[in-house]
Amino acid sequence: METVYMTCLIGGVLYAIVSVIFGDWISQALDGMFDFLSLDGPSFLQPMTLVGGITIFGGAGLLLERYSGLSWTIIALLALLIAIAGAVAVFFLYVRPMENSENSIAFTLGSLAGSLGEVIVPIPEQGCGEVLVKVGAGNTNQIAASYEEKAIPSGSRVVVVEVREGVLYVSEVNLDM
Known part of the structure; x- marks a missing residue:
């Protein structure tokens, strides 16, 4: 299970680094192919929320695996609960306030x-x-x-x-x- 947690943690960190540095270039290259993730679905299914939850799952699972004596099923459930709580926090503290923060002076x-x-x-x-x-x-x-x-x-x-x-x-x- 430690490999799963490490993969989730490293994958989330790499996603964050790549999206910060190359996000605009990738978006232009793919011509908005993945815009449906943030426009058509429920607003809590933003990539920021989902990847944040996966990253938190990996980090929490890794810490619990190494520093607690709990069984792997309890650790997986606790990591999942922590990930859900973290994703909800990311959504309500970052994603939702930012949805309407961009103003435009453009008109047609x-x-x-x-x-x-x-x-x-x-x-x-x-x-x-x-x-x-x-x-x-x-x-x-x-x-x-x-x-x-x-x-x-x-x-x-x-x-x-x-x-x-x-x-x-x-x-x-x-x-x-």
């Missing part, structure tokens, strides 16, 4: 549909102007045309009705209700 033009904005360059009946739309914590200036083909003066509040060919089609909105 299509995601602006339904957004409120302000006309900063007047929009003629047949033509384009420019609108300022709030995106996250910042603003973006975008080319805009009138959805109803009516002139919209500068300073008017508008709503983005749809986006076609990189142009926001907007309609004037009255917020004084």
Whole structure:
């Protein structure tokens, strides 16, 4: 059993070292082949949690094997319980808090549909102007045309009705209700 514990421990440590040093390169080379592990399944089946549990199993089993006089079945059960507790701790103390920690300031033009904005360059009946739309914590200036083909003066509040060919089609909105 000592060989099993040592293999689990060394395998987990090697996985950690390889993923830290070469993780991005391997991910690009495999073109996200293993992304299903973190996206499709339950969130506790993250590679970090699973490999962490295997590594803890190996370390706990190795320590119990060498420094206790218990039978191999008791040691295996204790190592398994310690591994489960360790994996749960890794999940709740590291993986779960990190799931939503990555913020992005990126947006797509299509995601602006339904957004409120302000006309900063007047929009003629047949033509384009420019609108300022709030995106996250910042603003973006975008080319805009009138959805109803009516002139919209500068300073008017508008709503983005749809986006076609990189142009926001907007309609004037009255917020004084």
